Amino acid sequence: MEIAIRNHTGASSVQVSDAVFGVEYKPGLVHQVVTAYMAGARAGTKAQKNRAAVSGGGSKPWRQKGTGRARAGTSRSPLWRSGGVTFAAQPRDYGQKVNRKMYRGAVRSILSELVRTERLVVVSELALEEAKTKALIALLKSHDLTDALILTDGFDDTLYLAARNLPKVDVLSAQEVDPVSLVAFETILATEAAIKKLEERLA
Known part of the structure; x- marks a missing residue:
């Protein structure tokens, strides 16, 4: 399948795998994996x-x-x-067992639903000249976004510093993506390289 790339120079698209971005949405599996992920973050140190x-x-x-x-x-x-x-x-361990197949299946399901509902915005690249929150707000405004998770192919210190004061914006690399982050934001703004890395990770 193809996902349109939103850039200011013209229309283009990126070819992605149906097995990652075109699967059936499974709300039960997504709920189980998200719940388990959040439970695993509990300290239980009482x-x-x-x-x-x-x-x-x-x-x-x-x-x-x-x-x-x-x-x-x-x-x-x-x-x-x-x-x-x-x-x-x-002291108590709140962790729940979720195997790798279930975890990856839930992430694929979430990504596919984001594509279907047009909440996954792909751009050719994301770059800021300096780590200024005002510059990032202007960049998001150009894509009509206010509540967004920004996905990059690697850690981007400039984007991270510019986004840390924005309550409804976060920056993650494709290797750090988790189910909770994907469902916590209204829109996912990803670079083409990040989409390719996600595809490799979940293939």
């Missing part, structure tokens, strides 16, 4: 001490009988002040 983890409390506070007080085996009981927590929270 921890409380149970009665075994609280220091001290090794000896019995008082003898079993004869004191008139309730029997107690440790001063680190959850009933006591400075004791352990009854159901103590422990």
Whole structure:
């Protein structure tokens, strides 16, 4: 299939694989992979001490009988002040298993849907003379874009610096693309070289 290249010199297009940019949209698979990707980003670093983890409390506070007080085996009981927590929270891994075939299938599905809905804008190249936010805003405005993920074939320091103050704009290389980034933006603005690298990665 062909995707039109939007440039100011004339009409042209780039030939891409139907197996990457022309597959059926699978919302269930996309939802599963996006959910798993976001779950994997959770730290899960919470921890409380149970009665075994609280220091001290090794000896019995008082003898079993004869004191008139309730029997107690440790001063680190959850009933006591400075004791352990009854159901103590422990570090947790929120990761979900997603194999490579599912992951790539979800990315292909998202890209294909972006092409069908005309939300994938391809240009021959993207270049800024200096890392100025104003210059990037003008570049996006020339393509009628305000909410966009910019894809390049490699890390572009100038574009990255120009975009970091824009809340609805981000810059990624074709090697860094993930399902969450693809669904988070209204439009994807990609260079022709980035499209080719994506095709190689997902073929």
